[in-house]
Amino acid sequence: MFDIAEFIKTNLKSGxxxxxxxxxxxxxxxxxxxxxxxxxxxxxxxIQLHLNPVVEGETE
Structure with missing residues (x-):
């Protein structure tokens, strides 16, 4: 069965x-x-975590 959410996530991250x-x-x-x-x-x-990864020891 086609998983639309997985397709969207994979393509947005890859893109x-x-x-x-x-x-x-x-x-x-x-x-x-x-x-x-x-x-x-x-x-x-x-997807947000992929775009903005949390780096250990990093503070805002």
């Missing part, structure tokens, strides 16, 4: 990593997918 999508584009796309119910909040959070 960001290879420079096809900017950070801003991925943020807009992922919010739209969340609002349409095509991904869950957990999927959204996973």
């Amino acid at each position: 960001y990593d290879n420079g096809s999508f900017s950070l801003e584009q991925v943020n807009i796309f992922v919010l739209n997918y969340l609002m349409k119910g095509q991904i869950t909040q957990a999927d959204f959070d996973e």
Whole structure:
């Protein structure tokens, strides 16, 4: 069975990593997918963590 959420997550992360999508584009796309119910909040959070990884010892 085709998993649309996994397809979206994989392609957004890959597109960001290879420079096809900017950070801003991925943020807009992922919010739209969340609002349409095509991904869950957990999927959204996973993509955000991919875009903004937490580095050990880093403080804000």
